[in-house]
Amino acid sequence: MVSDGNRLIAGRYQLLRELGRGGMGVVWEGRDTLLNRQVAIKEVLLPDGLSPGDQERQLLRTAREARTAAKLNHPSVVAIYDVVEEGGRPWIVMELVSHPSVEQVVLTTGALPVREAANLGRQVLSALRAAHEAGILHRDVKPSNILLADDGRAVLMDFGIATVEGDASLTSTGMVTGSPSFLAPERVRAETAGPESDLWSLGATLYACMVGRSPFERGDPMATLNALLTEEPDYRRIPPIMHPILKGLLQKEPRDRVGAEEADRLLGVIVAAKPASADLDSPREKKREGPGRALVAVVAAVVLVITGGAVAYFRMASPAEGAPRASTQPAAATSPLTPTAEPSATLSPSPTPTPSVSRIVPAVRAWKSRDGWSIMRPTGWRGARAEAVTEWTRRDGNAHVGVESIYSSTDIDQLVRDSEAAFQDNAQNVVNRARRTVRHQGTRAVEWEFSWTAGEAGAAPWARPGVRYHEVLRAVAIGDTSYLLSWTVTEPQWQRNRTLMRQVINSFTVGA
Numbered sequence: 001m002v003s004d005g006n007r008l009i010a011g012r013y014q015l016l017r018e019l020g021r022g023g024m025g026v027v028w029e030g031r032d033t034l035l036n037r038q039v040a041i042k043e044v045l046l047p048d049g050l051s052p053g054d055q056e057r058q059l060l061r062t063a064r065e066a067r068t069a070a071k072l073n074h075p076s077v078v079a080i081y082d083v084v085e086e087g088g089r090p091w092i093v094m095e096l097v098s099h100p101s102v103e104q105v106v107l108t109t110g111a112l113p114v115r116e117a118a119n120l121g122r123q124v125l126s127a128l129r130a131a132h133e134a135g136i137l138h139r140d141v142k143p144s145n146i147l148l149a150d151d152g153r154a155v156l157m158d159f160g161i162a163t164v165e166g167d168a169s170l171t172s173t174g175m176v177t178g179s180p181s182f183l184a185p186e187r188v189r190a191e192t193a194g195p196e197s198d199l200w201s202l203g204a205t206l207y208a209c210m211v212g213r214s215p216f217e218r219g220d221p222m223a224t225l226n227a228l229l230t231e232e233p234d235y236r237r238i239p240p241i242m243h244p245i246l247k248g249l250l251q252k253e254p255r256d257r258v259g260a261e262e263a264d265r266l267l268g269v270i271v272a273a274k275p276a277s278a279d280l281d282s283p284r285e286k287k288r289e290g291p292g293r294a295l296v297a298v299v300a301a302v303v304l305v306i307t308g309g310a311v312a313y314f315r316m317a318s319p320a321e322g323a324p325r326a327s328t329q330p331a332a333a334t335s336p337l338t339p340t341a342e343p344s345a346t347l348s349p350s351p352t353p354t355p356s357v358s359r360i361v362p363a364v365r366a367w368k369s370r371d372g373w374s375i376m377r378p379t380g381w382r383g384a385r386a387e388a389v390t391e392w393t394r395r396d397g398n399a400h401v402g403v404e405s406i407y408s409s410t411d412i413d414q415l416v417r418d419s420e421a422a423f424q425d426n427a428q429n430v431v432n433r434a435r436r437t438v439r440h441q442g443t444r445a446v447e448w449e450f451s452w453t454a455g456e457a458g459a460a461p462w463a464r465p466g467v468r469y470h471e472v473l474r475a476v477a478i479g480d481t482s483y484l485l486s487w488t489v490t491e492p493q494w495q496r497n498r499t500l501m502r503q504v505i506n507s508f509t510v511g512a
Helices: 052-071 102-109 116-131 195-209 221-230 239-249 260-272 412-426 495-506
Strands: 015-023 025-032 037-044 079-087 087-096 146-148 154-156 366-368 374-377 384-386 389-393 398-407 427-442 441-453 468-478 481-490
Touching: 015 116, 025 412, 037 154, 037 260, 052 079, 052 087, 079 441, 102 146, 116 146, 116 154, 116 195, 116 221, 116 239, 195 260, 195 481, 221 384, 221 441, 239 260, 374 398, 412 427, 412 468, 412 481, 468 495
Parallel strands: none
Antiparallel strands: 015 025, 025 037, 037 087, 079 087, 146 154, 366 374, 384 389, 389 398, 398 481, 427 441, 441 468, 468 481
C-alpha cells in the first residue's frame, strides 16, 4: 500500500495533500495524471456498521450527487469532473478552487463589509437560481460551503446532500440533513422543502457574514433547532440597510419569504449604495489585514463610543419607570471626582451665629436596568437608552459612560479584540495604553485602556470631532450575556477622574 502522498485513485487521480476534513468526508488536493491538471478530490467516508445494502445506496447517492452538480454550468458553482469508486467508497473529482471559505474569512479577518456581503449574496443567489431552474436544491447553504476569492468572487460548493425536486429516493429515510443552525424551519418540521428553503439558508448565511454566526446558533443542536422554530433573529448588531433583505429571507413560513427576484433586487440596492452611507459602516470597510478580527462586532456599535445612531436621548423618568433620574441638585460639571456641596448660607454677625446648612450631593446614584443589571451612574449626567445600549454623558459633553449587553456571546477576549478593530477603523490616532485581565466582582474580565481622537465620521453623537479622548473598556461575561462597560473622558481630564471611573465601572452588577 503506497502512502497517500503517492496514492492513485482509479489509476488516474493522484492524492497530494489533505485540504480539509469533516463529518461527511475528506477533501484532498490532487492531480489528474491523464489531463495533467490540478483537481480537488472528495473522499466520501461511509459511516461504520453500514450493511452492504446501505453501502450500495450510499454509492448510488454519491453518484447522483455528482450527476446533479455536473448539470450546473455556473461561475459560482464548483465544477464536478468525475465520480469513481475506490476501496469500497466513492470519490468525487472536482474543480480545485484555492480560496478560503467565507467561514474562514470571517473567523480570521472579521465580518464582511456590508456591500461585500451583499455582493457575495447576489453571486450565491445567482448560483441557486440556476440550480433551482434545473430542479436542483442545494439544502446545505452555509458559510463553510462558500469559497471567497480576494477579488470578491464567491463559489458555492458541496452539493453533497443536494436533491432533484420530485426525487423521493434520497429523503425516504426521514433523516434531516444539513447544518442545524442554517436549516429552514420547514425542513426541521419535516415538511415539503422547496427553493424557499435554500433562500432561508442564504439569509442565515448573510447574517453570519455580519455577526460571525447563524442568528439561531445556541451552542447545542437541540437548543439551536428550538430557537430556529420559535425565536426571531436579533438584528441589533446588523446595519439597518441589511434589515430588509434579512427579514425578507428569514420568514419562518416559506410563503412569506421574498422570492429570488426580489431578493436580488434588495441585494442590488445595497451593492449600489454610496460608500459614504452611514448604514454601510463596518470595521472592515478598509482592506482586511491581519488575523484575529471579530466574529461579532461588524459595525461600530460594538463599541459604545463609536455608536453613531439608533440611540435616542430620553427625558429622565422616575425610578418606577426604570430610567435614570436627574439630580435636582447642582453637581460638578467638569470634575465630578468627589461629593460636592451647595454654597453654605452666609453666617450671621450676631453673637449667636446660625450654623451653615450644607446638603451633600453624591457623585453617583444607583440605577437599575429593566434587564436586571445595575450600576452607580454619575449624578446629573444625561442618559440615553437603546435596545441593547444604555449610556450617560456629562452635561459639558467631556465625559461618557456606557453599558452594552451582548446576548449569547461569552468570548470576552474576542469582544475586546473586536472593539479594538472597530476603533482602528472608525477613530483617529488610536493609541493602546494597556490590556489587562482584571477581576470584576469575582469574575474574570478583560480591560483595554487606550486614547483616541474623534473624527468627522463614525464618532458617537456626544464625541466632538478633533477632541482627544482617554477610555477604559471592560468586557465581562455573566451567565449567557456579555457586557461591554466603557468610561471615556477628554485626555486632559483623565487623571482627576480616575477615582470616579473606578467607582462607576466596579459598581456594575447583574442580578443584585
